[in-house]
Amino acid sequence: MSYNINEKGYYGEFGGAYIPEMLYPNIEELRLNYLKITEDPSFKKEFDQLLKDYVGRPSPLYYAKRLSDKYNTKIYLKREDLNHTGAHKVNNTIGQILLAQRLGKTRIIAETGAGQHGVATATVCALMGMECIVYMGEIDIARQAPNVARMKMLGAKVVPATSGSKTLKDATNEAMRDWINNPVDTHYIVGSVVGPHPYPDMVARFQAVVSEEIQSQLSEKEGTTKPDYVVACVGGGSNAAGAFYHYLEDTDVKLIAVEAAGKGIHSGESAATSVLGREGIIHGSKTLLMQTDDGQITEPYSISAGLDYPGVGPMHAHLYKSGRAQFMSITDDEAMVAGLELSQLEGIIPAIETSHSLAIFEHKTFNPDDIIVINLSGRGDKDLQNYIDYFKL
Amino acid sequence: MNRINKKLQEDKKLLSIYFSAGFPNLNDTVSIIQALEKSGVDMIEIGLPFSDPLADGPTIQDSSTKALKNGMTSEILFDQLKDIRQTVNIPLIIMGYFNPMLQYGVEAFCAKCQEIGIDGLIIPDLPVDVYHQEYKATFEKYGLINVFLITPQTSEERIRYIDSISEGFIYMVSTASVTGSQSGFGPEQTAYFKRIADMQLKNPQIVGFGISNQETFNQATEYSKGAIIGSAFIKFLASNPVEHINDFTTTIRP
Numbered sequence: 001m002s003y004n005i006n007e008k009g010y011y012g013e014f015g016g017a018y019i020p021e022m023l024y025p026n027i028e029e030l031r032l033n034y035l036k037i038t039e040d041p042s043f044k045k046e047f048d049q050l051l052k053d054y055v056g057r058p059s060p061l062y063y064a065k066r067l068s069d070k071y072n073t074k075i076y077l078k079r080e081d082l083n084h085t086g087a088h089k090v091n092n093t094i095g096q097i098l099l100a101q102r103l104g105k106t107r108i109i110a111e112t113g114a115g116q117h118g119v120a121t122a123t124v125c126a127l128m129g130m131e132c133i134v135y136m137g138e139i140d141i142a143r144q145a146p147n148v149a150r151m152k153m154l155g156a157k158v159v160p161a162t163s164g165s166k167t168l169k170d171a172t173n174e175a176m177r178d179w180i181n182n183p184v185d186t187h188y189i190v191g192s193v194v195g196p197h198p199y200p201d202m203v204a205r206f207q208a209v210v211s212e213e214i215q216s217q218l219s220e221k222e223g224t225t226k227p228d229y230v231v232a233c234v235g236g237g238s239n240a241a242g243a244f245y246h247y248l249e250d251t252d253v254k255l256i257a258v259e260a261a262g263k264g265i266h267s268g269e270s271a272a273t274s275v276l277g278r279e280g281i282i283h284g285s286k287t288l289l290m291q292t293d294d295g296q297i298t299e300p301y302s303i304s305a306g307l308d309y310p311g312v313g314p315m316h317a318h319l320y321k322s323g324r325a326q327f328m329s330i331t332d333d334e335a336m337v338a339g340l341e342l343s344q345l346e347g348i349i350p351a352i353e354t355s356h357s358l359a360i361f362e363h364k365t366f367n368p369d370d371i372i373v374i375n376l377s378g379r380g381d382k383d384l385q386n387y388i389d390y391f392k393l
Numbered sequence: 394m395n396r397i398n399k400k401l402q403e404d405k406k407l408l409s410i411y412f413s414a415g416f417p418n419l420n421d422t423v424s425i426i427q428a429l430e431k432s433g434v435d436m437i438e439i440g441l442p443f444s445d446p447l448a449d450g451p452t453i454q455d456s457s458t459k460a461l462k463n464g465m466t467s468e469i470l471f472d473q474l475k476d477i478r479q480t481v482n483i484p485l486i487i488m489g490y491f492n493p494m495l496q497y498g499v500e501a502f503c504a505k506c507q508e509i510g511i512d513g514l515i516i517p518d519l520p521v522d523v524y525h526q527e528y529k530a531t532f533e534k535y536g537l538i539n540v541f542l543i544t545p546q547t548s549e550e551r552i553r554y555i556d557s558i559s560e561g562f563i564y565m566v567s568t569a570s571v572t573g574s575q576s577g578f579g580p581e582q583t584a585y586f587k588r589i590a591d592m593q594l595k596n597p598q599i600v601g602f603g604i605s606n607q608e609t610f611n612q613a614t615e616y617s618k619g620a621i622i623g624s625a626f627i628k629f630l631a632s633n634p635v636e637h638i639n640d641f642t643t644t645i646r647p
Contacts, residue, residue, distance in 0.1 A: 018491060020448040020517040021542040022566060024551075163454050164444060176447050183546050183569045281492045281518065282445070294466040295496030296444040 003248040003324050005204075005315070009197030010286075012322060014314035017196035019284045022180040026188070027284075029103065031198045037102050038095065038205065050094050051209060054127070055084045057091075059210075061217035061373070066345040067358075073366035076227070077348070077376040078214055078243065087351065087378030088207060088239045089120035093189055095206035097124040100187035107131045107186040111175040113140055113168035113235075114305030115147025116351075116378065117191030122156035132156040135174040137167035140305065147382060165299045168309055172283050192236025193313030196284030200241075200313050207242025214373055215246055222371060229366070231256040232375040233356045234327075235271070235307035237316040239377035244325070254326065256364075257316060258357045260302035261329035271300035271308045272329040274320045282311040288320065303332035303386065304352040306378070334359040336390050339380065351378030352386060396484040396512045397538050397561045400435055401597050407619025408610065408646050409436040409599060410626050411488060413456035414473075415465030416442075417630055422473045423480075424635045430483050432642035438515065438621065441470060441489030448517045450573035452624035456631075467497045471505050478510035486540065488515040499528055503535040513538035513561055525558055540564050545585045549592070556594040565589060565598040565617060572602055573624025578612045590616035610645050 001012075009015050009031070017027055037043055051057040060079045068075045080088040093110075100108060108125050110132070112118030118134040125132035134151055138160040141148055151158050164170040172195075179188045193200040193207075215225040230247055232240035234257045247253040262270035270276060277288035282297055289311035290298045302308040312320075319325035330338075339355030342348055350358065354377045366372060380387065387393065400407065410429050414422045422439070429437055442457035442465050449457070470487075477485070487506060494502045494516065506514070514537055519528070521541055532539050538561035543552050546569055555563065567582055582603075589598055597618035604613050605625035613620040622645065629641045 018518045018520060022448060022544050025546040173445050173447055177571045181570050280495055295493035296461060
């Protein structure tokens with residue numbers, strides 16, 4: 001069984017492009033060109049150069065000694081938090097803006113939840129001098145003011161999504177509607193491994209630099225390219241897709257995907273899609289999603305704005321269903337405690353999304369000689385207010 | 394013969410009306426359909442509301458959201474429509490997004506449509522190829538016509554492909570836009586309408602998106618078989634009682 005995408009755009013039974021005809025020309029243009037463009041040596045050269053000089057790659061693979069001692073195992077942190085803009089998101093936006101340029105597009109649109117992908121998109125648009133419109137749920141705009149200000153400072157226009165539940169899924173709907181209305185000059189930079197084919201594959205390929213680096217860095221430190229486990233949090237799933245990518249077919253390496261259980265899986269306020277979701281279609285992709293019996297998409301909840309998406313990317317749906325990855329769910333409280341612990345043991349304040357991955361040690365025991373790589377997908381600056389409120393700092 | 398095909402043979406420009414089932418009130422569905430037929434409308438698209446209607450503009454989104462809040466579901470809609478064929482004779486089409494149908498079960502959904510007397514379906518996010526490979530046989534088994542969309546950006550080759558799979562009419566989206574987002578047609582649209590007419594497709598075309606009054610109806614149907622009105626009718630329903638639907642229809646086609 002393959003765990004990567006097939007030639008029809010499916011991971012197992014998940015994926016595809018369930019889109020209205022109005023989007024067909026845009027998606028078809030991408031589908032026909034994305035591999036041709038991204039595999040071209042001149043593209044690779046420019047992409048690698050920007051990742052190095054602008055983003056600051058390679059990001060370090062750091063052996064977390066005090067954390068390892070505490071849990072009596074060997075824990076490495078892949079420091080995506082040290083990237084420019086503070087998270088893994090920029091790997092994808094650099095790739096997509098270079099692609100957009102080569103497709104002759106002049107206008108960029110994006111959706112954002114917490115604002116991390118919006119900031120990463122606004123950043124690369126400033127870098128390339130391209131017009132940037134970011135759709136963001138009205139409710140998210142209110143609760144993520146610093147990121148809204150960042151996007152504006154970078155020259156982007158932030159448009160509130162006022163339909164539906166006024167959060168990430170509605171911002172995604174609005175971005176797709178914009179694309180329907182502007183089919184010729186606009187490229188839509190999707191922020192995760194979600195959406196119609198080829199987006200999940202394209203975004204995974206841009207994020208794959210993470211696992212490519214893990215292989216060579218681990219080889220240097222441990223004499224092997226293979227950790228025993230790779231761990232990453234999953235909302236839509238782009239940082240997990242990047243961390244897993246080069247290990248997908250190597251079943252010696254166990255994969256752990258960590259979802260947000262919110263206030264508890266069965267509390268009614270959760271984002272644990274693998275447990276609560278059923279097969280269906282969201283944003284043009286057949287995957288697992290949280291929905292009513294009648295097929296209406298429901299609103300998830302997590303303290304972490306980056307994890308409260310009602311679906312997961314089709315790659316992750318396949319990894320779950322096939323059993324290739326183990327899925328774990330971590331509550332708000334467990335994540336917050338793990339975030340504080342990393343801060344005080346290692347001097348690294350993680351994003352709350354990432355804190356979910358760090359909380360697995362309370363649920364799962366590892367052997368002393370196991371090598372565990374955790375994708376430290378983002379830094380906690382953006383979440384400071386949440387940490388302050390939670391711990392009454 | 395399917396009521397849609399029969400209607401398409403009539404020597405007139407067809408007026409089709411879309412509304413969101415469950416809006417403005419949960420139980421308005423049947424009275425809206427009856428009033429539309431009585432007012433002389435040729436065909437009706439019953440919108441099955443969805444939480445995330447990608448191809449729709451604010452008017453239809455809002456009416457869908459309201460309908461869902463009112464409690465509309467596939468099950469309730471089917472229940473409301475169970476006796477509809479005792480009073481209504483014009484073609485009825487259900488228009489909705491694919492996920493609710495998938496959850497109901499595509500075959501069960503089609504069977505229920507046939508039982509009630511639904512003539513066709515419009516599912517904007519069910520791609521032609523997937524339909525062709527996985528669902529065509531099921532739709533045909535239950536006598537349902539599936540209607541596909543084309544847009545000004547659709548290539549000639551793809552239009553020919555869609556025409557070859559279609560067995561009723563082609564839903565011609567007037568502009569690159571979501572529903573309800575423009576006013577009036579320019580020379581660009583007219584050229585597009587004519588270009589499609591000149592292709593001599595086997596299926597007649599019915600134009601949708603951007604039709605809101607007599608003028609746009611006439612422009613849209615100059616080269617096509619008919620036109621569909623959605624957002625403008627929903628706006629009317631938001632501020633007028635069902636008993637006044639005749640007033641709306643007569644402004645479009647006096």
